[in-house]
Amino acid sequence: MKRVVITGAGTINPLGHDAASTFEAMKEGRSGIGALDIRDVDRLQIQIGGQVSGYDENAYFNRQQIALYDRFTQFTLLSARQAIEQAGLKFTGKLADRSGVVLGTSGGGLNTQDENYRVVYEEGKNRVHPFIVPKLMNNAAASHVSMEWNLRGPSFTVATACASSNHAMGQAFNMVRSGMAKVMVTGGSESMLCFGGIKAWEGLRVMSKDGCRPFSATRNGMVQGEGAGIFVFEEYEHAKARGADILCEVAGFAMSSDAADIVMPSKQGAARAIHGALKDGKIAKSKVGYINAHGTGTAANDKTECAAVADVFGAHADQLMISSTKSMHGHLIGGTGAVELFACIMALRKSVIAPTINYEEADPECALDVVPNEARDAEVDVVLSNAFAFGGLNAVLALRKV
Template sequence: MSSVPLRAATHGPHRVVITGLGVISALGHNATEFWDALVGCQTGIRPLRSSLNRIEAAPLRFEHVAEVQGFEPEKYFDPRELSFMDRFAQFAVMPAMEAIRQSGIEWTPELQERTAVITGSCMGGRGAEENGYWELFHNHRTRVHPLTIPLGMSNAGTSHITMRWGLQGPAYTISTACASSGHAIGQAFHLVRSGVAPMAIAGGSEAPLFLGGMKAWEAMRVISRDTCRPFSADRSGLIVGEGGAILVLEPLEAALARGATPLAEIVGFGATADAGHITQPTATGPARAMQHALADAGIVPEQVGYINAHGTATEANDRTETAAIRTVFGAHADAVAVSSSKSMHGHTLGAAGALEAVATILALRSGMLPPTANYTKPDPACNLDVIPNAAREQAVEYALSNSFAFGGLNAVLAFKAWQ
């Protein structure tokens, strides 16, 4: 067991359940397509296509991304809306439509006035900003598009969700690199649990497949040339993806009173900082975040049956995350199933925590644990049960979803199956 001390549980007055969820990703345009692909061990990682329409100007050293295929925004948004919405904002609003529809919410003025909207995004609308810079520096234009600022601002996803449904409660965007939407869901959970907000719309979105962003990742030398193999001895790096996911969170008693069906209960949230290196992870910070999530949930490590790992398939992350899990779970680590869904939907940066929260919730709900795809051979430094290459039928009561970011910022969500 860990030597890191647990803090006391801080249960609020409300139990919090998820009553709706929505997804758009390289695996599909809704939660059903996303989940079917995960349990079928189908990859959304493919050769570069339409998003990088200037790739010939500066070729990349890698060929694969996890791009949303066949998305036609005109089917979901009118032309005026689209003129104000970068692709990342579309990827926030579209899954919010699905989540709110599934939740069956009937908006009243009182509910609209207090509902919170918390989203996460690492890069926001930098694709729109790059288009402006391209015109300035490459085509020698003297001005950029007049809506470049509202298109590029990172809070645009949150703002468009509030405007579409008239939501006037606490609303903001968190940008903590790859932990952004994990932190957003955790913050929303605490707002609902404490009673500050009677409901929250929370998640995140990202659209990083533009040339400048890809060249920046290329320079980091952490991108795989073929595919994403988390925890495998021959892993060679991450695959950048795009997409978004949104959850509806509300108090259990309110959900049951209006006849909604809880999909899962969110029971804990842990957030820590490594306070170490800007890019090199440590095991201590992630371990403390998992410990805090367990303590916040009021459960012990032996009750956890599944962890959706951060699992980026970089050498340092997978080794460090394994060490953190073993620190927290001790001998029970051998009995915990662990998988990385990034092996199929790619690393969606600020949206990763939300996509993986959805994967965790659906795993609890279905009794099927998603696999780690593309796994070829074990790494002694990653000696966990990583559910290689095929989903596993296994009922689990409690699960964690890990998100660890550059800058040493960590977010861990704890979920409980709804019986």
Template sequence: MTRRVAITGAGTINPLGPDVPSTWAAMREGRTAIGPLEIRDADRLGIRIGAQVRDYDEAAHFSRSEAALMDRFAQFAVLAARQAVAAAGLAFEGELALRSGVVLGNSGGGLQTVDDSYRAVYAEGRNRVHPFTVPRLMANAGASHVSMALGLKGPAFTLSSACASSNHAMGLAFQMIRSGAATVMLTGGSEAMLCFGGIKAWEGLRVMSPTGCRPFCATRDGMVQGEGAAVFVFEDWDHAAARGADILAEVAGFAMTADAGDIVLPSAEGAERAMRGALADAGLAPGDIGYVNAHGTGTAANDRTEAAAIHAVFGSAADRLLVSSTKAMHGHLIGGTGAVELLACLLALREGIIAPTVGWRERDPDCALDIVPHEARQARIRACLSNAFAFGGLNAVLALKAA
């Protein structure tokens, strides 16, 4: 039997705010969190802007012994997961604990730990590193700490597919519940790449903007990195209804495709197949979709390719479709980006507010879409898509419906 899947909780810590209400408020107001980087050796970087989680104090959330075991990305994952479970009103005990798990998306693992360790060994000449270097840097640390913190004893793992990691993770969590393999799954993603080594590596690709993120704008000059996490409670619909849970939205469909083309250049055909697949999986027609949260990185290759794919899928309906990229506000969270962007989808479905594409200056004829520039817009949305397209030609699209 195919089961319906509900979203019953959400949590986040990201550059726009330390929780869902503050993040939604920033999205409504069109605030951007992109600014000068406050990291060690920022003066040695060519790119000196990013979207940081500022004024973060790990001591306010974790004991010294807990913090010693967790890189920044894992701490973000645990904080977001705690919020999501509290919002869902769940306690994982007995049989439910055995049938509940966590799958998170992450691309870089504990890069802060890696950066510190390289400095210690190569720059400072030390012969020892932190004794917990391996458990701090491993990519599965976020999912493992979430499972331990909340008592989740079912499936628990990490999925890594660059910028599509979160969407792939959420898609697999959706499929696990729909198939009956789990009753509840915590899912989403986390990333914390804003360190000297992380930024320096991305500089080498020459896709980073020194001025700001302007998706679908003719003057765009690249992406801007962010950091943070978002985690959601995906739950068997009947289980959620039986306990009287507040259902935020329904996860209706998911599809993933591979371009099988270039390691960095995207394919409109691959993105198109992923969107069509998500619609088919959800039993939705293009005309049913009112909003697309675009991958929208602010690079010429991504924006034009994604716009072409949207026009191919929606045809004449693309003229009335609302499309926005929230990366201009919170930056590109790499492995965690799809999770934070799903919050914009929930805002659209739950409150009828479309988060804007801020920073836009000038129309690009190759990106002829209603990208909701500058200011949020009110609209009644019954269904939406959330796009994620990654280096390596890996595409993952989620379809959501209003509860």
């Protein structure tokens, strides 16, 4: 089995338009959540979200590209460019044949879908743009990344709700580790902050009207976000031979299914995924210093996740730091695990633990060190990234310092 490392990382999200600005915002504990600026926001009960601010698609894409790229694809392409440029790779010849892309998204081109529902059902028109299907399909972003950078190996999209990114990155990791691929571009993207996307989530009654406060006794729900995080996963020997700057190593990955309930999380399912990632990476529990929690800010998730961590780590749970960066950037649904991986890389590379901001009052059922409100300087060698999705689908990644 091959060792797998990350040699490139790119992002655009509510905290910043690249990795450096995202690291800085996480270090400062800055919130990217604010009042939504979308059509018909006055008809929504939920009027806050983690929007990508200061973004103008016309600054990056021409009219023909905009006609073909939904917002989630735009975010993906911009993030992929950053990641591949940082990695310093050119995909030609045999390397192109052995390099691919696996991305996660839940809604895909939801903005495109929302706009065209309006055209047909509200405005009564009988024709839509001929590129609507290729623009809104979930695999659009993966396909455009493969075409843009000549990635001719395995390429596809994973859609497992809030675990989509982690599932995608796990598949990419296994492909490189097994020797199926030499390099994989992976991560996730989501852009659901449109009227229909938010209205659907309102129906679940799990959304907060005033902010995301994971693990705090005063929490009252999750907040949606948008954006993308894209990474270059590369075989270690290949990266080492070309003198690449290695950000960290992907050490283990595991998946589990609760097989219990379509929306309520299971402590046992989450615990199996956490334990599985440790076992896969041959990592002792005592070596884990930080966990980037799924941490949605709902009572069901927060309590279940803390119970699962306590079950897996036992006495060591008291020594762990666990934080939810969703408190800052919101819940990016299918893209959330990818953006949250930046907090893991920051912990390993910069020895800074991102905080859980908006923490107001301790919850006795979440009695772990949740790094409240302020980032913390701390040396850690191994970190985990949790993702637990509706449908009971769990995916946990383990990363280690190189």
